[in-house]
Amino acid sequence: MSRITVKTDRKRFPTAPLLYGLFFEDINRSGDSGLYPEMLRNRAFDDSVVPDDFTVDGTDIISKSGYRWIFNGGEGLRYWMNENGTEPTPIPAWYSSNASMSLDSSDTLNANRAVSLSVDFGKGGYIYNIGYAGVPAEAGKAYNFYMFAKAEKPVALKLSLTADGTTLASSDVTVCGSGFIRYDATFLPNATTRNARFEILCPDGGAVKFGFMSLMPAETFNGHGLRKDLVEKLRDMHPAFLRFPGGCIVEGASISTAMRFTNTVGPAWERPGHLNVWHYRMSDGLGFHEYMQLCEDLGIEPLYVINCGMTCQARKAIMFEGADLDDMLEEALAAIEYAVGPADSKWGSLRARMGHPAPFRLNYLEIGNENRGPEYNERYEMFRKAILERYPWLKIVSNTHVENDGLPTDIVDEHFYNRADWFARNTRLYDSYDRSGPDIFVGEFAVVSGKVTKLYTAVAEAMFMVGLERNQDIVKLASYAPLFENVHFHCWYPNMIVFDNMRSFAIPSYYVWKLFGADRGKYVVESEQESEAAYTEHKGAPSILGDIGIKFRGARWNGKPVSPTHEIIGHVAEDGDGYITTPADDSQINEMMRRFGLASKALVVLGDDEDARAGEFEVEILAEEGKEIGIGLCSARWPMQTFGTDNPEPADAWTFRSVNPLRWTIKDGVSSFTERMMRDQVKLAEPAQVSLRYGEYNTFKYVSDGRNVLFYINGDLVMRGELPNYPAIQSVALDNDDEVIIKIVNFSDNPNDVEISLDCDVESRYIANVLTGDPDMGNSLEEPERVSDKSLELNGAGKAFVYKAPAYSVNVLKLAKK
Ligand code: AHR
Numbered sequence: 001m002s003r004i005t006v007k008t009d010r011k012r013f014p015t016a017p018l019l020y021g022l023f024f025e026d027i028n029r030s031g032d033s034g035l036y037p038e039m040l041r042n043r044a045f046d047d048s049v050v051p052d053d054f055t056v057d058g059t060d061i062i063s064k065s066g067y068r069w070i071f072n073g074g075e076g077l078r079y080w081m082n083e084n085g086t087e088p089t090p091i092p093a094w095y096s097s098n099a100s101m102s103l104d105s106s107d108t109l110n111a112n113r114a115v116s117l118s119v120d121f122g123k124g125g126y127i128y129n130i131g132y133a134g135v136p137a138e139a140g141k142a143y144n145f146y147m148f149a150k151a152e153k154p155v156a157l158k159l160s161l162t163a164d165g166t167t168l169a170s171s172d173v174t175v176c177g178s179g180f181i182r183y184d185a186t187f188l189p190n191a192t193t194r195n196a197r198f199e200i201l202c203p204d205g206g207a208v209k210f211g212f213m214s215l216m217p218a219e220t221f222n223g224h225g226l227r228k229d230l231v232e233k234l235r236d237m238h239p240a241f242l243r244f245p246g247g248c249i250v251e252g253a254s255i256s257t258a259m260r261f262t263n264t265v266g267p268a269w270e271r272p273g274h275l276n277v278w279h280y281r282m283s284d285g286l287g288f289h290e291y292m293q294l295c296e297d298l299g300i301e302p303l304y305v306i307n308c309g310m311t312c313q314a315r316k317a318i319m320f321e322g323a324d325l326d327d328m329l330e331e332a333l334a335a336i337e338y339a340v341g342p343a344d345s346k347w348g349s350l351r352a353r354m355g356h357p358a359p360f361r362l363n364y365l366e367i368g369n370e371n372r373g374p375e376y377n378e379r380y381e382m383f384r385k386a387i388l389e390r391y392p393w394l395k396i397v398s399n400t401h402v403e404n405d406g407l408p409t410d411i412v413d414e415h416f417y418n419r420a421d422w423f424a425r426n427t428r429l430y431d432s433y434d435r436s437g438p439d440i441f442v443g444e445f446a447v448v449s450g451k452v453t454k455l456y457t458a459v460a461e462a463m464f465m466v467g468l469e470r471n472q473d474i475v476k477l478a479s480y481a482p483l484f485e486n487v488h489f490h491c492w493y494p495n496m497i498v499f500d501n502m503r504s505f506a507i508p509s510y511y512v513w514k515l516f517g518a519d520r521g522k523y524v525v526e527s528e529q530e531s532e533a534a535y536t537e538h539k540g541a542p543s544i545l546g547d548i549g550i551k552f553r554g555a556r557w558n559g560k561p562v563s564p565t566h567e568i569i570g571h572v573a574e575d576g577d578g579y580i581t582t583p584a585d586d587s588q589i590n591e592m593m594r595r596f597g598l599a600s601k602a603l604v605v606l607g608d609d610e611d612a613r614a615g616e617f618e619v620e621i622l623a624e625e626g627k628e629i630g631i632g633l634c635s636a637r638w639p640m641q642t643f644g645t646d647n648p649e650p651a652d653a654w655t656f657r658s659v660n661p662l663r664w665t666i667k668d669g670v671s672s673f674t675e676r677m678m679r680d681q682v683k684l685a686e687p688a689q690v691s692l693r694y695g696e697y698n699t700f701k702y703v704s705d706g707r708n709v710l711f712y713i714n715g716d717l718v719m720r721g722e723l724p725n726y727p728a729i730q731s732v733a734l735d736n737d738d739e740v741i742i743k744i745v746n747f748s749d750n751p752n753d754v755e756i757s758l759d760c761d762v763e764s765r766y767i768a769n770v771l772t773g774d775p776d777m778g779n780s781l782e783e784p785e786r787v788s789d790k791s792l793e794l795n796g797a798g799k800a801f802v803y804k805a806p807a808y809s810v811n812v813l814k815l816a817k818k
Contacts, residue, residue, distance in 0.1 A: 001532070001752065001753050001754075001755065002529065002530060002531035002532070002728070002729040002752050002753070002754045002755070002805075003528075003529065003530040003531075003754070003755045003757070004527060004528070004529045004729075004731050004733070004742065004744070004754055004755070004756050004757070005527060005528045005529075005757045006525060006526075006527045006733040006740065006742065006756065006757065006758050006759065007525060007526040007527065007759050008525050008733070008735045008740055008758065008759055008760050008817075009525075009759055009760075010525055010526035011523040011524075011525055011526075011735060012473070012523070012524045012525060012526055013472070013473040013523065013524055014522060014523055014524075015469075015472055015520050015521050015522060015523065015524060015734060016472040016473075016475065016476040016477070017240060017520075018240040018241050018301060018476060018477050019240065019468065019469070019472055019475070019476065019477060019478055019520070020237070020238065020239060020240060020478060020479075020513060020516060020517040020520075021239045021240050021241035021242060021243065021300065021301075021303070021477055021478070021479045022234055022237070022239045022241070022242045022243065022300075022479055022483060023242075023243040023244075023247070023443060023444060023479035023480070023481045023482070023483060024242060024243070024244045024245070024291070024483050024484070025244070025245065025246035025247030025248070025249055025481070025482055025483070026245065026246070026247075026249055026276060026278070026282050026286065027246075027247060027248075027249070027276075027278045027482050027484075027491060027492050027495075028278070028482065028484060028485040028486055028489060028490045028491055028492055028495055029132060029280060029485075029486035029488075029489040030482070030483065030484030030485065030486065030495075031282050031283075031285075031286040032132075032282060032283050032285060032286070033131075033132035033486050033489075033501065034227065034230060034484050034486055034499055035226050035227055035230050035231070035286060035484060036225070036226060036227070036283075036285050036286035036290065037216055037217055037220065037225075037226070037227040038214060038215070038216060038283065038285060039131050039132075039135050039136060039143070039198070039215040039216060039217075039501070040093070040129045040131060040135070040198055040213060040214065040215050041092065041093035041129065041130070041131055041132050042074070042091065042092045042093040042094060042129070042281075043212065043213050043214050043215075043283065044113060044114075044115075044212050044269075044273060044283065045091060045094070045103060045115050045116065045117040045210070046103075046113070046114040046115050046273065046281065047074035047075075047091075047092040047093070047280070047281045048073050048074030048090060048091060048092055048103075049074070049103075049105075049114045049115060050071065051254065051256040051257060051274075051275055052256060053254045053255055053256050053257075054071075054254065054256075056071070059071065059072040059073070063253050063254040063257075063315075063316065063318070064254060064318065065253075065254070065311075065316040065317065065318050066316050067253045067254075067315045067316035069253065069277070069279060069315075070279050071275075071279065072279070073088065073090065073092065074092045074280075074281065075088070075092050076278075076279040076280035076489065076491075077279050077280075077489065077491055091103065091117070093129050093130050093131065094117070094127060094128070094129055095127065095128055095129075095130070096119070096125070096126070096127045096128075097125060097126055097127075098121070098122040098123075098124060098125035098126070099119050099120060099121040099122060099125035099126060099127050099202065100119070100120045101117060101118070101119050101127060102117075102118050103115040103116070103117060103118075104116050104117075104118045104209065107209065108211065109148050109180050109211030109212050109269060110211075110269070110270055112270050112271065112272040113211060113212065113269075113272070114272070116209050116210060116211045117209070117210040118207070118208075118209050119200075119202075119207070119208050119209075119210065120207050121155070121202030121205050121206055121207070121208070122202075122205050123202075123203070123204060123205040124201070124202070124203060124205075125201075125202050125205060126199050126200060126201040126202065127199070127200050128162075128197045128198060128199040128200070129197060129198045130197050131196075131197065131198065131501065132486060132488065132489070132501060133486075133488040133489075133500065133501065134193075134194050134195035134196065134197075134501055135161060135195075135196045135197055135198050135215070135501070136193070136194050136196065136501035136502045137161045137163070137168050137169070137187075137189035137191070137192065137193055137196040138189060138192045138502065139189055139190055139191050139192045140188075141188075141189070141217060141218070141219065142186055142187070142188055142217075142218035142219070143161070143169075143186065143187040143188075143189070143215055143216065143217055143218060144184070144185075144186055144215070144216055144217075144218050145159065145171070145184065145185045145186070145187060145213070145214070145215045146182055146183065146184045146185075146213065146214055147182070147183050147210060147211075147212065147213035147214075148180040148181065148182050148183075148210070148211035148212045148213070148269060149175045149180065149181065149183060149208055149209065149210045149211065149213075150175065150177055150178060150179060150180045150181065150208070150209050150211070151175040151176055151177070151206060151207060151208045151209070152178060152207065153176075153206065153207075154174050154175070154176040154206075155174065155175050155176070155202060155204075155206030155207070155208050156172065156173075156174045156202070156203060156204060156206075157172070157173050157174070157175060157200055157201065157202055157208070158170055158171075158172055158199075158200075158201040158202075158203065159171045159172075159173060159185055159198075159199070159200055159201075160187075160198075160199050160201065161187050161189055161196045161197075161198060161199075162196060162197055162199050163191070163193045163195060163196040163197070166191070168187075168189040168190055168191050168193070168196055169187035169188050169189045169190065170187075171185035171186070171187065173185065175208050180209075180211045186218070187215075194500060194501055194502050194503075198215055211269070212268075212269040214268060214269075214285075221294075221297065222297045224290070224293050224294070224297060225290060226286075226290065226294060227499075229499075229504050230484070230497065230499060230504060231294065231297075231298075233497055233504065233506060233510070234298065234483075235298055236514055237510065237513045237514050237517050238514070238517035238518050239298065239300050239517065240300055240301065240477075240517075241295075241300050241301040241302070241303050241364070241477060241479075242291065242294065242295050242298070242300055242301075242302055242303065243303040243305060243366070243443060243479055244291045244302070244303075244304065244305065245259055245264075245288075245291065245305065246259065246305060246369060247305070247369055247444075247481075247482075248277045248278075248312050248314075248315075248369065248370070249276040249277055249278065249282075250305050250306070250307050250368070250369045251277070251307060251310065251311050251312035251313075251315075251368070251369055251370070251371070252274075252276070252277060252307070252311050252312065253277050253311050253312055253315040253316070253318075254311060254318060255311075255318065255320070255324060256274065256275070257274060257275050257276060257277060257311075258307045258311055258328075259274075259307055260274075260307070260328075260331050261288050261306075261331045261332070261334055261335035261338070262331060262334060263284055263287075264284040264286075264287030264288045264289075265287050265288050265289055265338060265347075265350060265354070266350060266354075268283070268285045271283065271284045271285065271287060272284070277312060277315065278491045278492070279491055280489075288304075288335055288338060288339075289338075289351065289354050289356070291304075292339055292356075292360040292362075293356070293360075295360070295361070296360060296361070301361065301363060301364060302339070302360070302361065302362055302364070303364035303365070303366060303397065303441075303477070304335060304336075304339075304362065304364070304365055304366070305365075305366040305368075305369055306328075306331070306332040306335065306365065306366070306367060306368070306383070307328055307331070307332075307368070308328065308332075308367045308368040308371065308376070308379040308380060308382075308383045309324070309325040309328040309329070309379045309382075309383075310368070310371055310375060310376065310379060312369075312370075313370070313371060313372065313373070314370075317375075319375050325379070325382075329382070329383055329386055332365075332383060332387060333386070333387065333390065334346075334347050335347075336362060336365070336387065336390070336391050336394070338350060338351050339351075339359065339360045339361075339362040340359045340360065340361075340362050340391070341359065342359070343357045343358075362394070363393065363394060363395055364394070364395050364397060364411075365387065365394045365395070365396060365397065366396075366397035366398075366399070366413060366443075367379075367380050367383050367384060367387075367396060367397070367398060367399070368380065368398075368399045369399060370399055370415065371399045371400075372399060372400045376399065376400065377402055377405055377407060380398060380399075380402060380407065381407055384396050384407075384408070395410040395411060396408075396409055396410050396411070397409070397410065397411040397412070397413050397441055397443075398411070398412055398413070398438075399412075399413055400412065401437075401438075403437060403438055409438045410438060410439060411438055411439045411440070411441045411476065411477070412438050412439075412440055412441065413441045413443040414440060414441070414442055414443065415442075415443055415444040415445065415481075416442065416444070416445040416464075417444070417445065417446055417448040417678070418447065418448065418449075418677060418678050419447065419448075419449050419450055419677060419678070420447045420449075420450050420451065420456060420457050420460035420461075421460065421536040421537070421724060421726070422677050422678070423445075423447060423460045423461055423463055423464035424460050424463040424464070424534075424536075424726045424730075424747045425536075425724065425725075425726045426464060426467070427463050427464055427466060427467035427470075427726070427727075427730050428467060429464075429467060430467060430468065430470075430471035430474060430475050431467075431470070431471065433471070433474055435473065435474060437474070439474055439475075439476040439477075440471075440474050440475045440476065440477075441475075441476065441477040441478070442468060442475060442477070442478040442479070443477070443478075443479055443481070444479065444480075444481035445461070445464070445478070445480065445481065446461065446480055446481055446482075446494065446496075446509070447460055447461055447494075447509075448493075448494065450537075450638065451775065451776060452493065452494040453494045453507040453508070453778045454507075454508065454775060454776055454777060454778045454787075455508045455771070455772070455773050455774065455775050455776075455777055455778070455787050455808055456775035456776065456808060457494075457508075457509065458507070458508035458509040458511065458512050458771065458787075458810070459512075459745060459746070459747045459771075459775070459808045459809065459810055460747055461480075461509055461512060462512045462516070462730075462745040462747075462771075462810040463726070463730045463745050463747050465478070465512065465516055466730040466731060466732045466743055466745055467730065469516070469524065469732040469734075469743065470524065470732045472524060473524075480496050480509060480513060482495045482496070483495065483496050483497060484496070484497050484498075484499065485497070485498045485499070486498075486499060486500070487499065487500050487781065488500065494507060495507075496509055496510050496513075497510060498781070500781060503781045503784070504781075504784070505779045505780060505781055505783075505784035505785070506779065506784075507778060507779060508771065508777075508778060508779065508787040508788075511771045511787070511788050511789045511810075512771060512810050514789060515769050515771060515789050515810060515812050516743065516810075516812070518769070518812075519734075519736075519741050519743075519769070519812050519814065520734070521734025521735055521736045521739075521741045522734070522735060522736050522737060523734065523735040524732065524733070524734055525733050525734065525735045525740075526733075527731065527732065527733035527742075529727070529729060529730070529731050531727040531728050531729035531752070532727075532728055533707075533725040533726065533727060533728065534725060534726060534727070534728035534747060534748035534749075534750075535613075535706070535707060535723055535724070535725045536723070536724040536725065536726075537638055538613070538633075538634035538638070538662060538723055538724060539610070539611055539612060539613045539634050539636050539638070540605075540609070540610050540611075540612060540634045540635045540636025540637075540638070540659075540661070541557065541562070541565070541605050541606055541607045541608060541609045541610060541612060541635050541636065542555075542557060542562070542605075542606050542607070542617040542619075542631060542632060542633060542635065542702075543568070543603055543604055543605045543606060543631070543632030543635040543659075543661050544564075544572075544581065544602065544603070544604045544606065544619070544621075544630070544631065544632070545601065545602070545603045545604075545630035545631065545632040545661060545663055545665075546581070546601060546602065546621075546627070546628045546629045546630035546631075546665070547581075547600070547601060547602070547627045547628045547629075548570055548581055548582065548583050548600060548601065548602050549580060549581060549582075549624075549627065550580070550581045550602065550621060550622070550627065550629060551575055551578060551579070551580045551621070551622040551697075552578055552579055552619050552620060552621045552622070553576075553577050553578025553579070553619075553620050553697065554578070554618070554619060554620045555606050555607075555617070555618070555619040556617070556618045556619070557606065557607050557609060557612075557615060557616075557617050558615050558616055559616070562606040562607030563579075563606065563607070564579060564604045564605070564606055565605050565606065565607060565608050566604070566605040566654045566659070567603075567604055568603040568604065568605060568635075568654060568655065568656055568659045569584050569588065569589075569593065569598055569599075569601055569602055569603040569656055570582060570583055570584040570588070570601065570602030570603065570604070571583070571584070571585075571602070571604075572602070572604045578620070579604075581602030581604060582602070583600075583602075584599065584602075588656075590656070592656070592657070593656055595679075596676065596679075598656070601628075601630075603632060603635075603656070603659070603661070605632075605635045605654070605659065606619075610636040610637070611636075612634075613634070613704065613706040613723070614704050614705050614706035615703075615704060616701065616702070616703045616704075617631070617633075617701065617702050618699065618700070618701040619631065619699075619700055619701075620697040620698065620699050620700075621697065621698060621700055622695075622696070622697050622698075623692040623693060623694050623695070623696065623697075623698050624694065624695070625694050626668075628665060628666070628667040629665070629666045629667070629692075629700070630663055630664065630665045630666070631663075631664045631700055631702065632661030632662065632663060632664075633661055633662040633663075633664065633702065633704065633709065634661055634662050634723075635659055635661040636659070637653065637654060637658045637659055638658065638660075660676060662674070662675050662684060662723070662724075663675065663676070664700075664702060664711060666690060666692065666700075666713070669689055669690060669691065669692075670687050670688070670689060670690070671687060671688045671689075671690045671711065671713070671718050671719050672685070672687040672688075672719075673685035673709070673711065673719060673721040675724060682724075684721045684722060684723075684724060685709075685711075685719050685720060685721030685722070686719070687719075688718050688719040690713055690718045690719075692713065693714070698713060698714055699712075699713070699714050699715065700712070700713055701713075704723065706723065707722060707723055707725070708720065708721070708722055708723075709721045709722065709723065726747070728746060728747060728748035728750070728752060729744060729745065729746055729748075729752055729754065729805065730744075730745045730747070731743060731744045731745070731754075737817075738816065738817050739814055739815065739816055739817060740758060740760070740762060740813075740814075740815040740817060741812065741813065741814055741815075742756065742811075742812075742813045742815070743810075743811070743812050743813075744803065744805050744809075744810075744811045744813065745809070745810050745811070746805040746806065746807060746808065746809045746811075747808065748807060748808070749775070749807050749808065750807055751804060751805065751806050751807050752804075752805045752807075753802050753803075753804055753805075754802065754803045754804070754805050755800070755801075755802055756797075756800070756801055756802070756803055756813075757799065757800045758798075758799050758800070758815070759799075760799070760817055760818075761798070761799060761817070761818040762797050762798065762799075762815040762816060762817055762818060763797065763815070763816040763817075763818060764795050764796055764797055764798060765793065765794070765795055765797070765816075766793075766794055766795075766797040766813060766814060766815045766816065767791060767792070767793060767794075767813070767814040768791075768792045768794050768803070768811055768812070768813050768814075769789055769790070769791050769792075769811070769812040769814070770789065770790055770791075770792060770806070770809060770810070770811050770812075771787070771788070771789045771790075771809065771810040772806040772807070772808060772809035772810070772811075773786075773787050773808070775807075775808040789810075797813075797815050
């Protein structure tokens with residue numbers, strides 16, 4: 001049972017018009033092959049060309065600052081290339097039969113192209129492209145093709161879409177001329193398949209040089225070149241802004257891989273494209289103009305992110321100086337002029353030539369992405385001043401709270417990737433923010449561990465989003481990240497919308513955004529809520545967690561002796577009548593453990609009671625001065641951290657990533673009870689001063705009833721703590737003149753009768769738009785809407801009524817005022 005009291009006559013503040021938006025980054029091949037529906041992979045033949053500022057080491061490349069990442073011959077992540085059973089090829093996605101292919105860097109279509117593809121066809125020889133895990137072909141649809149090619153002697157070619165040896169559509173062309181000439185064709189497939197290939201057959205043989213080619217569906221959103229079903233999904237979220245083009249890709253990991261506006265405008269075949277930090281080359285066909293056009297088509301505000309003369313600080317940053325830094329500032333100014341400059345200005349005239357003489361709207365500009373520190377502040381201020389001098393109306397978004405360093409900022413962009421319970425426990429995060437400080441943009445957030453892509457995590461995010469709505473006097477913008485994933489190539493997990501070359505589906509989180517974006521109301525009104533606590537999923541056996549060399553004996557769980565069962569960090573050896581912890585070997589230690597200061601610790605699970613929440617644990621530990629003693633509570637395989645990984649670990653692994661106990665630590669006479677949440681250490685009890693008998697075995701005991709925990713040393717109660725919890729229900733109330741909107745989220749496994757009291761009369765009949773179901777359920781390409789929102793018409797609303805919020809549910813109640 002919970003209670004929500006709404007006072008519509010006490011308006012707190014107007015709702016923020018831009019609160020819910022989109023963040024698009026070309027990650028997971030979400031640009032080419034996705035939103036930008038190019039069907040030919042490696043259309044400019046340069047995927048395998050290593051940028052000049054890298055060296056190659058096996059399947060990796062290394063930047064000048066020493067940052068190493070998977071390049072894999074231009075295929076990117078190593079498992080992509082085996083899609084559809086294809087063999088590796090030196091020119092990614094291209095294969096040949098009775099024809100030899102080579103890359104030519106001396107004779108290219110234009111100065112921006114790194115290579116052309118030279119082909120010597122034997123009689124009946126052919127080359128083919130397998131697209132992004134298959135070329136899609138749909139009967140009844142048209143596909144537009146063009147290429148630039150040349151041949152000293154006329155060469156007849158048959159271009160076709162084929163599948164399993166059958167031709168679905170074809171077009172004949174004769175290439176002739178010593179300069180590159182453009183050839184166009186339209187394909188109308190007679191059958192549907194997701195796994196066709198694009199073939200160029202040469203019946204009589206001959207030599208042809210291809211400069212560039214492209215194959216795209218004729219039908220796109222508003223005819224502006226972007227994939228229709230994907231843009232429709234975005235539109236249905238009712239977004240108010242689009243942040244682009246990233247993300248880490250803005251920063252890059254070297255000068256050549258940093259995002260540059262000038263490379264992303266003009267005719268597609270003149271855009272050089274570039275390698276991005278997500279392990280693949282992007283064509284930049286989805287460039288500045290296309291983003292701005294998309295914003296215009298959706299009627300939303302663009303929020304453009306610029307590189308501010310530094311590369312990604314998580315990837316061995318390079319700080320640009322001198323001409324390199326000035327170049328980046330010029331890039332930013334050029335982009336703004338392209339957007340809003342007159343049609344006779346240098347960049348405005350290119351916009352006009354690209355078909356948009358009138359200026360676009362541009363009001364928001366973010367300087368850098370996830371940059372920080374003195375180097376950032378210096379560049380931020382340089383860029384901010386120069387930009388505002390010319391474009392004073394722009395609202396400037398900073399990556400950090402630069403106002404604390406005395407620098408002006410309109411909006412600060414904050415990012416949160418964390419566990420589901422973090423979001424449920426941080427709904428009050430913005431309640432305490434300074435109301436006179438800058439506005440807040442929660443530019444990237446998502447649950448990234450545990451049951452990602454399932455209803456469970458969507459509901460957790462909704463809890464947090466209710467907190468954003470309650471604080472929209474300062475939280476003015478928010479967006480989920482990342483937005484898209486090609487199902488055959490993910491370098492980040494999870495992502496909101498997943499697609500293959502024809503189909504798409506959205507994870508349950510999408511439906512929260514859709515529901516919350518649809519009903520914004522005009523004012524946030526006063527409301528109070530009371531609800532019982534819901535406890536996090538923590539459970540499992542006890543563990544020893546402390547410095548290496550801890551000696552312990554006599555461990556008992558609920559009165560029964562327990563011994564070491566899993567060595568998570570370090571090892572354990574028998575020592576007299578007990579055990580001693582010993583150091584980890586190199587194979588056990590990873591970067592994350594070092595970062596969290598855990599590489600010199602030991603974590604050893606005792607017993608096998610993985611389902612325990614309540615219970616009593618007792619152990620004797622030898623106290624030694626200067627040594628940290630620790631006991632882990634709830635050491636089961638939860639939660640899994642999948643964040644940013646290209647290959648999530650199996651769910652049943654007993655590893656540092658999946659076993660993350662709550663920590664009772666005794667160090668330097670202080671007892672504390674904490675929890676590690678991603679990068680943060682969260683306090684679960686007031687720390688207490690304790691005394692130990694050094695050089696002797698001391699008895700440590702904790703008693704948990706599944707909610708509260710008592711901690712004893714040598715029989716004395718030294719500290720009380722509580723297992724992590726949060727209010728099961730979160731809500732926000734909005735006024736829409738003739739309607740009251742109440743958003744209620746129930747993040748618990750109990751249905752909840754919510755008693756609602758209003759200060760105004762409402763019609764009995766009301767609408768409840770609801771997302772609920774099995775918390776472990778998600779969607780897929782085969783079942784795209786298994787978990788999606790439903791609209792219910794209910795009766796019984798009034799000044800006081802009960803709404804039954806299902807377990808794990810997101811509810812938007814729409815109550816018509818009388
Ligand atoms: O959304 C994925 C990445 O997360 C973004 O590129 C970056 O800004 C953040 O670290």
